[in-house]
Amino acid sequence: MRAKKALGQNFLIDDAVISRIIEEGVPKENIPLVEIGPGPGALTRKLVLKENELWAIELDQEKVELLNREFHADTLHILHMDALKLNVRDLWGDNKGWLVGNLPYYITNPLLMHFLDQGDRLKGMTVMVQKEVADRIGAGPGSRAYGILSIAVQLAADVTPLFDVPPTAFWPQPKVTSTVLKLEMRPYPGFNTDKDVFFRIVRAAFAQRRKTIINTLSGGLGITKEQTKEILERAGIDPGLRAEDIGILDYQKITLIWLSKAK
Template sequence: MNHAPRKRFGQHFLHDPGVIQRIVGAIAPRRDDTLVEIGPGLGAITGPLLERLDHLHVVELDRDLIPHLHTLGPPGTITVHEADALRFALDSIPGPRPLRVVGNLPYNISTPLIFHLLDQAAQIRDMHFLLQKEVVERLTAGPGTAAYGRLGIMVQYRCRAEPLFHVGPGAFRPPPKVDSAVVRLTPYETLPHPARDERLFARLVQQAFTRRRKTLRNALQGLALVEQIEAAGIDPLHRPETLSVEAFVRIADVVAETAGAAPADQP
């Protein structure tokens, strides 16, 4: 199909057969999987997936690609959902759970889309995404590294995050100006460090990393008292990027337990 990539959709179409084979091999689809592909584009991954699946669901926003996608498999083997993935509800997908989600994600929506999917993580078995390499580094980073921040913490709270392999710009048309990588995100069946109040935990992490160069006592001002940070067994003079997911949960839990005493402004 002759289709000019559209900048407003962040389209970079994958065409490298070797990369496509590695991605499908990493996904390792089984015939009866309920699999959802986000942003199939011209179907570089879609076609090989259909060869291994009884049925495939795809979510595509570009209406000009919809007729082409319908031709990729035998009749009845593909369902095309013309929708914005940022607003798409996975519970509208029929079939057994949990779902498997894959996609070559546009760089301009990858982070909000991942957060949107995390809100639906209870329905998902695993996710395989081709992303900007920098985003994969942030998703999988550990404490004390430059890439560690809010995105990695919130993803690793719900999922095991594994970087799989690097993909160069030449694998795409047009080639992006950055390197890419494939990541596997596997939601935990049981959270290893469940927070008492997940909204509070999320607020605490978000605020901490808007002030990541400050110490915890200053970064969390207005949310957590120095005494609460210390009660969680953490030095309030440490910086946010040094804390593990579990450490942030401990602070949030102490704050939640002592919610009757609102944090006062601290010097």
Template sequence: MAADLLGPAEIRELAARLGVHPTKKLGQNFVHDPNTVRRIVAAAGLTAEDAALEVGPGLGSLTLGLLPVAGHVHAVELDPVLAGALPETVHRHAGPAGAARLTVHPGDALRITAAELGDPAPTALVANLPYNVAVPVVLHLLAELPGLRHGLVMVQKEVADRLVAGPGSRTYGVPSVKLAWYADARNAGRVPPNVFWPVPNVDSGLVAFTRREPPRADVPRKQVFAVVDAAFAQRRKTLRAALAGWAGGPDRAATALVAAGVDPGARGESLTVGQFAAIAASAPVAARAAE
């Protein structure tokens, strides 16, 4: 199944016909370069067995690239005008066969549930994400959709660097650790501003990820993420001090850290996600020691 991809002229004509004016509030920057779409689709590594989830399809540039390679495409679009127009655009450029493999879900990706998406359950996230909500969208979808096995997202380059950063990097922080809880992530390349309309004032980056099992199964994700949030809320402080509020005092924090095999004088930016999980798991040890 082939699809005609949208170029700059088609993007502007379609936007004019729909009365769409890209807004910064919704993070709308539409890809108008077919080669960039082909690059993203190729890097995503989709097969006919995949049900792709696209967040913010906009005018349909990437959607048309995904349909020939994925078994199905779920498109979640917040803008009701764009959500309503997407099936017609797909029918025109990809034909009835393409339209039959698309399900449009009007609504907010930050609130979408597995039940709302239905069958076939998404197995891959491939999206040009709005810059202002990129990290929470990725984390929400990974938590909500355990069947998401892999993905490729385009985000602001600065955000991409944070998502793939490792311990010890100056860009390593909360997004890095929380994504690492779910998946192995890597930088998949840079995207220049001139492939978008309107042209953003920053570069974009591609982040590829592959889901894996969490580092520990004996401690809930929420408990681990609470430790991560506390550690980076005051990243200049030692963990003994930064985790005092979480643990119920600096001494209890130190006890938990020692029990987890972590130096109380270390800082959060030096720890792996596995070490954060170990700290969360050691909280009962600290509580018993304080009794």
């Protein structure tokens, strides 16, 4: 068994951690499961015991061969593919399933965004990420860790940090601590605007974090400061605040005003 640095492979080998993931992070109900990046299958061996229909998505051909030698098709569907190209609807149709995975650090954000976009086919996700990323995901307005990732995840799901995982739980050992997060999908209370426009405004706001919101929105949306000030004042937002000080529903207010002016 080789860990390939290019694929960001750090294999979870601690049985106690694996058992906690199953016990605290995976629903007891019999719903479809998909595991992202099973590697040599340490977590997979416990997941198949649940008798849920289970898919394992693995990019590394060598690990796919290992899994195929150990598991049978009636207990596990092994797919050799890039998880960023997976549409969970292709696995379980119009049902809703649950995603489990130790996400490679180097593509954590793209993977999270990819599956958040498929939230209508997921009941939730239990993912292990770098602790720093977990802190960003759970951060609220006023925190330096709060940003686009925080907003994207919290808009789609309730976030529960389950526990931290030390480097010694992996082989080879990473240089950082990890955190297991449980994300339960749900509509964000009170959110009712166009998501694409909403995220255009959020990205503009966070493009230059050190600048005030009036400056970042003006530059990012291509409008004058006077126009930006008018939008912010109508939304009840201080133009001197920074992007990290503004909550989701306040960004929605900006979006709704922006959309009304565009008509």
